[in-house]
Amino acid sequence: MAYKKDENFGEWYSEVVVNSEMIEYYDISGCYILRPWAMEIWELLKEFFDAEIKKLKLKPYYFPLFVTENVLQKEKDHIEGFAPEVAWVTKSGKSELEAPIAIRPTSETVMYPYFSKWIRSHRDLPLRCNQWCNVVRWEFSNPTPFIRSREFLWQEGHTAFATKEEADKEVLQILELYRRIYEEFLAVPVSKGRKSEMEKFAGGLYTTSVEAFIPNTGRGIQGATSHCLGQNFAKMFDITFENEKGAREMVWQNSWAYTTRSIGVMVMTHGDDKGLVLPPRVAPIQVIVIPVPYKDSDTTAIKGACESTVYTLNESGFRADLDTRENYSPGWKYSHWEMKGVPLRIEIGPRDLANQQVRVVRRDNGAKVDIPVANLVEEVKVLLDEIQANLLKTAKEKRDACIEVIHTWDEFTTALNNKRLILAPWCDEEEVEKDVKARTKGDLGAAKTLCTPFDQPELPEGTLCFASGKPAKKWSFWGRSY
């Protein structure tokens, strides 16, 4: 690694995603190639999430990539939010199309005309769609692999219910799954909360999210969002049903998504100056086994012990692999697999062979321990669980150490300059957030609300908003963000 995380964070990040073979830069700016080391993580997350939402009776759909201008513009706030980033197809072969066709930036307008067609009676509800697909948002700000790319992969869930209660309930069920993806799989601590009116989904009723924080840059990052759309799209797209009494009502809708951005957040959170650090639950390889022969040592026996180790671990359900490449030294291999973030390295040399043990080295803290071959499976399991827990714990401590509770505008600007995750009492007025944005504009971007966390500290009566001086209604996280 040429760059250090604490010195040149941006360059460090680019280097680590490329050198670990997750990403290859592509010749169109803002587009990236996802290599197996990233895609295998995406597949592991997908396997978990897809099984969970199928338990919630979500069904798989695939809607078209394209949407007509007419339909895209039906919901005014929605199109205002997305219009500047929409990519338009205007030609096929050498012919101009009759009318330009948009590439989906998200699929509300693609799907909802058909919801209107499919939903007739209360018996057709709830309707629950999910698709795994690519979407395109042709952004001009600073492209960054995973974090901000013009095309990305995601799942998008779209559901319609007879009642607001059912919709509200699902918003939180999905948000909890997103929390689990971040905390249980990616070992990234997140705050569940609600977005402000300014920051909510364009055209929706309210937005909940899981928010992560990157201490190095002092920026919040939206991890995933679960929106209640209310009846707004139902009105625009005429999605109604006949209730049990024979009257027509509008449906209540949700939409929710998480993207390949999640992988980038994980890289930023755990990576170090040796490269990636992968949580065991998402590591494509959890244990890499490396033979360490000395001069005159019995290479056949060592190779056999390595193969047997990998075999035993794979049989027990671990993802283990062997690096027996002959043209690379053990030291080169150590660095290589450290760069790729593999949680455990097992070294087997003549002394290990003689003692019927293996040497195990942790990627997260470098700790080394000798394990008797007889206890291999049990001890590896314990170590992987420890690493998973330790990564989350360490990340949480670092994140929490950045939280700063402030009460005044001066404290706010100081904390912002110090790259803190700011928790501030707020009056919850849209005009005030606009004003904060205007007053903090600059090269680094304006400050804004990240979320109002569900987990609210006590708000003593008489507490005033840090920005407006009006009575505060809640504690909200503020800061710059990705």
Add this chain to the structure above:
Amino acid sequence: MAYKKDENFGEWYSEVVVNSEMIEYYDISGCYILRPWAMEIWELLKEFFDAEIKKLKLKPYYFPLFVTENVLQKEKDHIEGFAPEVAWVTKSGKSELEAPIAIRPTSETVMYPYFSKWIRSHRDLPLRCNQWCNVVRWEFSNPTPFIRSREFLWQEGHTAFATKEEADKEVLQILELYRRIYEEFLAVPVSKGRKSEMEKFAGGLYTTSVEAFIPNTGRGIQGATSHCLGQNFAKMFDITFENEKGAREMVWQNSWAYTTRSIGVMVMTHGDDKGLVLPPRVAPIQVIVIPVPYKDSDTTAIKGACESTVYTLNESGFRADLDTRENYSPGWKYSHWEMKGVPLRIEIGPRDLANQQVRVVRRDNGAKVDIPVANLVEEVKVLLDEIQANLLKTAKEKRDACIEVIHTWDEFTTALNNKRLILAPWCDEEEVEKDVKARTKGDLGAAKTLCTPFDQPELPEGTLCFASGKPAKKWSFWGRSY
């Protein structure tokens, strides 16, 4: 069903894919919505195929949707083949892009500049990439759900080897997996063979395919293709490696794909005037259980028996479901699930309850049989296996009955008019195929080669080409095609 398969095939097909809830027509011509009844089949096929190619050490990738004009045009034959169908993005938001950007019609040109970068040494080979994604071909001929759509889903495998032998071997390994998808899963008989020079992949060395045939329209249909690209793209994209002796060589490449078209071929093959007929291995629901209460019968006991039946079947690994909707009659439900093609229907009424049996009805042939509850799992397994085998057998008999061996031009045109699958001795000259196409032009489309089957009948010495009168070199399938 308003239309009959043998009378109005085209209308029948549209009706069956819509009424079975596989497809919804979309407001952009040539784009279709894939609903759960189609997507669940796609997921089952994907699960099988993805596991098989992972055994062959294929790795998951995701390359961008977009490709620059410059790169797309690098391989001349390739771009000539695809150029008329390429969709171009020229605008984002309200701004014109500096240069138009193509949406991938296939990803050879997207990927191979990076193969060139990643492959340095023989140790980097073989390189094996697969991605599951959408591609866009803006065709103007007759769009048909699944069969010919402007956007479709597929997997595309792209591999690079040090030797032609390895590439040749993989071409056939993959082709065999495609045969298994069609014959073992979709119960659609296919012929493995090689495409003619005119019909091979644009820019490739040779193309193999599995070819199906639709008796109702007398058209062949390409089921999936496995191409050896030779060293042609390697030359254009400079993909070379240092061999073990230190010399530079060009790699040998393959690409191969199958698409959502496969689902359409299955629908056309097995469907009947009652709707879809699904082979058990791909049916999202294999067994539908329907309570059939009479007046005064014990509905609670019947419902209990139905639930217990579904539970037992699901526990044994079958995909069973229950239709207890109260506002529909049993007769309505029978038609509904027949339309959706569910392989087995189980009816449970008071008499069944009294006799500790269930009534089972096959979708493929309408046969009814009473099964003792005690034998449920065993008998359902046998029946599903029988249905799977019977569908393939019946389809094969129908396909084989269409094959006509011809020797002369007159026999050829007669067979073509009779919608036969024509097996003809051919001189294998490109000019002759061009000539046949020119001479058979018409409203129904020209005749062409479908493939030269690997399974070749004997070709007696002195046999002449049906079209040119020159010595024949092989037997090839000819006909009109989708």
